[in-house]
Amino acid sequence: xxxxxxxxxxxxVVSLSDLGDLGPAVAAGGGQSxxxxxxxxxxxxxxxxxxxxxxxxxxxxLDGLVAFPMTVPDDxxxxxxxxxSWPVARLTGAAGHCLGCVIPVAPxxxxxxxxxxxxxxxxxxxxxxxxKPDDSLRxxxxxxxxxxxxxxxxxxxxxxxxxLERHRFVYSDWSYSNAFWSTSDLSAYVxxxxxxxxxxxxNVFQPNWDDPLTPRSDRADVYTDRYRVAxxxxxxxxxxxxxxxxxxxxxxxKDSALGDLLLDILLARERTRRPSTxxxxxxxxGLPYFRIPLERKPLPPEPTGxxxxxxxxxxxxxVSSGPAATGTPTPATRVAVGVLVGVFVFIVLVLLVxxxxxxx
Amino acid sequence: MTDQPYPYHDEPAIQQNCLPTYLVIDxxxxxxxxxxxxxxxxxxxxxxxxxxxxxxxxxxISIIAFSTQAWVVIEMTDMDYVPQMPEVRCEGATxxxxxxxxxxxxxxxxxxxxxxxxxxxxxxxxxxxxxxVPTDRNWEKEYASLVDRTWNRRPHVITYGFGGGAERVxxxxxxxxAFAAEGGTEQDEALAAALTSMLHSLxxxxxxxxxxxxVEVPGYRSIPFExxx
Numbered sequence: 001x002x003x004x005x006x007x008x009x010x011x012x013v014v015s016l017s018d019l020g021d022l023g024p025a026v027a028a029g030g031g032q033s034x035x036x037x038x039x040x041x042x043x044x045x046x047x048x049x050x051x052x053x054x055x056x057x058x059x060x061x062l063d064g065l066v067a068f069p070m071t072v073p074d075d076x077x078x079x080x081x082x083x084x085s086w087p088v089a090r091l092t093g094a095a096g097h098c099l100g101c102v103i104p105v106a107p108x109x110x111x112x113x114x115x116x117x118x119x120x121x122x123x124x125x126x127x128x129x130x131x132k133p134d135d136s137l138r139x140x141x142x143x144x145x146x147x148x149x150x151x152x153x154x155x156x157x158x159x160x161x162x163x164l165e166r167h168r169f170v171y172s173d174w175s176y177s178n179a180f181w182s183t184s185d186l187s188a189y190v191x192x193x194x195x196x197x198x199x200x201x202x203n204v205f206q207p208n209w210d211d212p213l214t215p216r217s218d219r220a221d222v223y224t225d226r227y228r229v230a231x232x233x234x235x236x237x238x239x240x241x242x243x244x245x246x247x248x249x250x251x252x253x254k255d256s257a258l259g260d261l262l263l264d265i266l267l268a269r270e271r272t273r274r275p276s277t278x279x280x281x282x283x284x285x286g287l288p289y290f291r292i293p294l295e296r297k298p299l300p301p302e303p304t305g306x307x308x309x310x311x312x313x314x315x316x317x318x319v320s321s322g323p324a325a326t327g328t329p330t331p332a333t334r335v336a337v338g339v340l341v342g343v344f345v346f347i348v349l350v351l352l353v354x355x356x357x358x359x360x
Numbered sequence: 361m362t363d364q365p366y367p368y369h370d371e372p373a374i375q376q377n378c379l380p381t382y383l384v385i386d387x388x389x390x391x392x393x394x395x396x397x398x399x400x401x402x403x404x405x406x407x408x409x410x411x412x413x414x415x416x417x418x419x420x421i422s423i424i425a426f427s428t429q430a431w432v433v434i435e436m437t438d439m440d441y442v443p444q445m446p447e448v449r450c451e452g453a454t455x456x457x458x459x460x461x462x463x464x465x466x467x468x469x470x471x472x473x474x475x476x477x478x479x480x481x482x483x484x485x486x487x488x489x490x491x492x493v494p495t496d497r498n499w500e501k502e503y504a505s506l507v508d509r510t511w512n513r514r515p516h517v518i519t520y521g522f523g524g525g526a527e528r529v530x531x532x533x534x535x536x537x538a539f540a541a542e543g544g545t546e547q548d549e550a551l552a553a554a555l556t557s558m559l560h561s562l563x564x565x566x567x568x569x570x571x572x573x574x575v576e577v578p579g580y581r582s583i584p585f586e587x588x589x
Contacts, residue, residue: 116411128413136440176414207418207569208376241417243374244478300374305476310437314446316429 008045008088008102012066015092019047019102032195039102047091048194049100058098061197062090066101068167076163082107083160085191101194110180110189115141125183127153128176131235143183147237147254153181154233155284156188161229162277165222169196172220173204174228176235208243213271223271230265230280237262244300251299257289267296375480377569379419380436380470381562382463382515386490388427390523391450394491397548399447401555406445408559416440418566420474422466426459427452436470456494456533460502467513484515485571487558488533491523491547507535516571520557520580522550531585536573539580553579 010018023038032050039045050058065087069077080086081104091100112125129137130153134144145153157179164171173192180189195201200219211227214220231243237258240246247266253259261283265274273294283289383405391398402423409416422436425448434442467484474481507514519530522541530538539557541550557577564572576582 114411116407119407121411132413132440139443205569207566208414212374241413242376242478303476303478305473305478307441307477308435308437308473310435310441311432312434312442312446313431314433314448316425316427316431 009042010089010102012063012089013092014089014102019091022047033100036103038105044105045088046103046105047100048087048103049091050098053093053097053099059090059092059096062087062098062101062194064198065194065196066090072167076167079159079163083156083187083189084193085189087194103194106180106189106191109182109184109187112142112183124180126177127157127179127181127188127232127236130181131176131232131239131241133239136239145183145186149186150237150239151255151258151284152186153188154236155281156181156186157190157236158229158233158277158281158284160188160190161225162281164196165225165277168198168222170199170201170221170225171196172201172224172228173206174225174232175206175209176232179232208241211271213268223274226265226274226277226280227271229277230262230274233280233284234262234266242303244302247299248302257283260291261289263296264291264294267299269295269297375478377418377482378474378479379482379562379565379571380467380474380484381419381421382424382466382484382486383421383558384424384426384430384459384463384486384488385448386427386454386492387425387448387450387452388454388492388495389451390454390492394547394551395448395450397551398450399445401552402448403445404552405555405559406439406442409439409562410442412563412566413440415563415566418569419562420470422470424459424462424466426455426462428455430455430459430462432462432466436466436474453495454490454492455496455499456490456529457496457499457502459488460499460506463515464502464506467515471513482571484513486515486517487554488517488519488530489551489554490519490521490526490530493526493529503533516573518558518561518573519585520550520554520577522547522554527583531583534585537575538583538585539574539577540583541580545579550579553577 019039020041023040025035025037026046027036032052034049034051036046036048039047066089069080069086085103085106087101087103089102090098091102093099106124110124111122113120113122114125114129129142130145130150137144161171161174171193173195178190178192180191181187195204200221203214203216203218203220203224205216209228209231210216211224213227214224234246234250235241237253238246238249240249247263250259250262261275261280265280268274275292279289385398387398409419409421416439420436421434421439423433424430425433427450433446433448463486471481471484507517517533517535519534519538521527521530521539522545527540530540539554541547545553554577557574561572561574
């Protein structure tokens with residue numbers, strides 16, 4: 001279902017000729033995609049073209065994803081349609097491959113004007129802007145979410161994560177850029193979900209989102225997702241992006257149940273012992289955390305360095321002594337030379353007096 | 361220091377990678393006709409970096425301007441902490457030696473500070489923009505000290521030149537890439553293209569978690585460089 005409530009009017013498998021003219025690119029390529037285009041003939045829908053055909057089990061996977069919403073209860077289907085860019089059709093070529101997919105345009109409620117350096121640009125508000133301290137948002141003129149508001153956005157993200165986990169889907173790509181949030185209703189919208197599949201998927205590398213217990217060469221699974229979702233929630237709840245600083249903040253979080261649960265997920269010694277996203281959703285809904293004891297790694301030591309406020313200098317510092325780099329004499333040098341000349345003249349005069357006196 | 365982050369704990373994955381980046385810009389008197397274009401390009405760079413938290417947290421920037429002497433315009437920081445890009449004024453000679461000396465001095469201050477903040481610090485990158493040849497005679501000594509292979513904090517050096525005369529020097533200074541503006545490129549456009557190239561390099565680096573060097577720049581040609589790393 002698109003932002004205006006319309007359903008996709010074409011079959012679940014389409015060709016480029018079915019779609020007609022492509023509009024301008026709305027996003028550059030990245031990851032498995034070469035670009036995302038508006039569909040001129042189908043407002044509210046986008047075409048995401050893949051770099052390689054049949055990437056990541058293409059045809060079977062995309063057809064499975066497209067059909068999935070019709071197999072789940074109404075509540076789950078509504079969540080998928082309103083809070084994710086769930087694919088509605090596979091793009092096929094002459095050989096029947098998977099060349100891309102059709103996804104909905106994210107609703108306008110997730111857009112906001114972001115003032116930067118005196119200018120303002122409207123864009124989709126990524127959770128990149130939620131995982132920042134209040135001071136940073138305030139200094140930029142952005143709305144500063146209260147702790148309760150941060151929690152509501154996180155709850156919306158985790159609702160999607162819990163749905164995926166319930167149905168054995170693995171996403172892997174949880175990060176700052178793959179979810180938008182709305183300042184008006186505090187909900188979230190998860191994008192790039194066309195990369196999901198059941199049981200395991202390629203472990204997407206994003207700097208600063210590594211799961212320390214999942215080697216990069218291993219596939220991502222439900223335990224990797226639990227870690228990354230907890231990392232995203234921890235960063236958004238605390239506003240701290242540095243992992244170590246965030247962990248220390250969780251220890252003293254006012255909502256100790258949430259802090260404890262996130263620490264269990266993020267510090268569990270065994271990845272298979274990480275509590276589920278369903279448990280995380282329950283705690284975000286205000287239910288108690290029924291903790292099954294697990295062994296945690298110790299907290300890493302907190303860094304001692306302070307982030308400084310940078311100084312800005314538009315001019316070079318004044319030169320205080322010595323000749324300038326260009327060789328121009330300074331006032332001090334001029335005075336010294338003048339004194340020497342004066343002494344020399346005095347000595348000459350004295351000598352002249354002596355000579356005249358001795359000759360007279 | 362290698363090109364890999366230095367682990368703060370026994371789990372390198374838990375640290376935030378950080379690329380200390382020095383933008384060293386020629387603000388000598390020959391740049392005066394392009395002062396407005398330079399300041400405009402710097403504002404756009406700031407706008408792009410401050411508008412992307414995940415890029416600015418990875419690529420910390422310090423801006424050093426040089427003419428008769430070199431000075432730090434902005435100390436090493438996440439651009440998110442800089443509300444507005446300051447404006448530079450162009451005047452004076454072209455003292456490469458002081459620029460190199462200043463960069464080396466700042467690296468010795470900035471890198472330990474970033475490590476103390478808990479970051480996994482990558483080898484610094486220096487983007488060097490100039491429109492002319494140096495006017496100081498003994499700059500090579502300061503340059504040699506900056507890129508000395510026995511100094512484990514030596515930066516990668518990427519150079520951009522526009523205007524006449526700088527090409528051979530740019531090739532001598534660069535350690536990773538050197539670009540000279542094509543003959544038909546207006547200098548104002550060349551300035552903007554150089555900073556855009558730097559921005560793209562930083563965005564790609566933030567996405568990869570490690571330094572990604574520019575390969576080609578619109579309006580520029582690559583020039584051979586002499587440094588063997």
